[in-house]
Amino acid sequence: MNCIIIDDEAAARAIVNQLCSKVSDLDVIEEFDNAIEAIKFLNHQDIDVVFLDIHMPGFSGVDFVQTLKNPPKIVMTTSDTEFAIAAYEYEAIVDYLVKPITTERFEKCLQKIKNSFTQRPKNKTGEVSSSGANEDLYINIDRRLIKLKLNEIMVVEAKGDYIEIKTEKEDYRVHTTLKKIKEKLPEKLFLQIHRSYIINFTKIIDIEDNSVLIEKNVIPISRSNRPELMRRLNLL
Amino acid sequence: MQEHPNLSYIKELSGDDAEFEQKFMRILKDEFPEESQTYYYHIENDELEMAAEIVHKLKHKFNILCLPNAYRLAVVYEEELRSGNKQKDDNLRVVLNQVKDYLNSL
Numbered sequence: 001m002n003c004i005i006i007d008d009e010a011a012a013r014a015i016v017n018q019l020c021s022k023v024s025d026l027d028v029i030e031e032f033d034n035a036i037e038a039i040k041f042l043n044h045q046d047i048d049v050v051f052l053d054i055h056m057p058g059f060s061g062v063d064f065v066q067t068l069k070n071p072p073k074i075v076m077t078t079s080d081t082e083f084a085i086a087a088y089e090y091e092a093i094v095d096y097l098v099k100p101i102t103t104e105r106f107e108k109c110l111q112k113i114k115n116s117f118t119q120r121p122k123n124k125t126g127e128v129s130s131s132g133a134n135e136d137l138y139i140n141i142d143r144r145l146i147k148l149k150l151n152e153i154m155v156v157e158a159k160g161d162y163i164e165i166k167t168e169k170e171d172y173r174v175h176t177t178l179k180k181i182k183e184k185l186p187e188k189l190f191l192q193i194h195r196s197y198i199i200n201f202t203k204i205i206d207i208e209d210n211s212v213l214i215e216k217n218v219i220p221i222s223r224s225n226r227p228e229l230m231r232r233l234n235l236l
Numbered sequence: 237m238q239e240h241p242n243l244s245y246i247k248e249l250s251g252d253d254a255e256f257e258q259k260f261m262r263i264l265k266d267e268f269p270e271e272s273q274t275y276y277y278h279i280e281n282d283e284l285e286m287a288a289e290i291v292h293k294l295k296h297k298f299n300i301l302c303l304p305n306a307y308r309l310a311v312v313y314e315e316e317l318r319s320g321n322k323q324k325d326d327n328l329r330v331v332l333n334q335v336k337d338y339l340n341s342l
Contacts, residue, residue: 010263018249018256079296100245100299
């Protein structure tokens with residue numbers, strides 16, 4: 001899942017970001033200190049979850065929810081418990097977190113988010129598609145579909161609104177999200193080891209401390225993703 | 237009994253992530269003095285609605301620093317400010333000074 005955080009307080013954004021960083025399948029794509037900028041962002045970016053502060057000057061969280069035609073899943077965050085009832089009037093709102101948010105409460109929130117997706121699965125197509133044989137991946141660059149061999153992809157890195165696909169021959173920049181390409185990559189070859197990196201783990205040269213070496217690329221391993229990587233390795 | 241600010245919430249949140257802890261302290265040390273100054277400015281200019289907005293932000297900081305009594309004071313005071321009453325200004329200033337001293341000591 002990917003998410004954005006909207007809160008006018010940097011401290012509050014940092015807390016939600018830190019809580020998200022502990023979750024392996026949740027990537028924070030962007031943070032915003034006002035809802036207007038977030039709406040502009042959502043106009044060209046698919047997002048699964050929004051962590052949204054209710055009380056913001058000018059354009060509030062409730063204004064934000066009312067403005068979006070097809071809102072993603074929204075988790076309200078606020079210091080004011082009295083807003084809770086109003087928040088649940090909107091279908092998109094799946095949970096309500098009172099600040100300061102604890103790790104335990106955040107974990108429950110994640111379960112609610114996951115449950116809400118199960119209840120109404122999404123069916124979206126992206127700019128990246130894999131072939132029926134699952135051996136190739138087509139990427140759309142300047143209206144041209146370029147075929148990449150999956151086993152030649154070494155690393156995929158998130159870079160803001162784009163991803164960079166590093167292959168043995170060339171690097172490609174594609175306007176999509178890490179989440180979308182992850183859905184197209186076979187789990188037997190690829191693994192997300194950091195919020196910004198998916199690697200082809202057959203290309204690993206070595207692993208040292210908290211990083212992986214693939215060709216000349218040193219890729220960080222996040223704490224939460226390290227156990228899964230270690231599980232997949234054929235350790236002596 | 238007087239309460240004292242502490243970092244137990246931040247420590248719990250950060251786990252062993254020292255980088256986050258340092259980043260978060262920088263944010264607190266940046267935001268808190270700025271918000272305090274904004275509060276003083278609005279109070280001195282009798283802009284109570286604006287002062288209430290800042291108290292709303294400050295009360296979250298009190299929670300983060302494990303100051304439940306200060307938080308409760310701020311909740312009540314925010315509402316009073318919106319009603320045009322700034323009588324708890326002195327009480328809030330005591331808390332603001334306490335937090336300022338604490339953050340400066342870190």
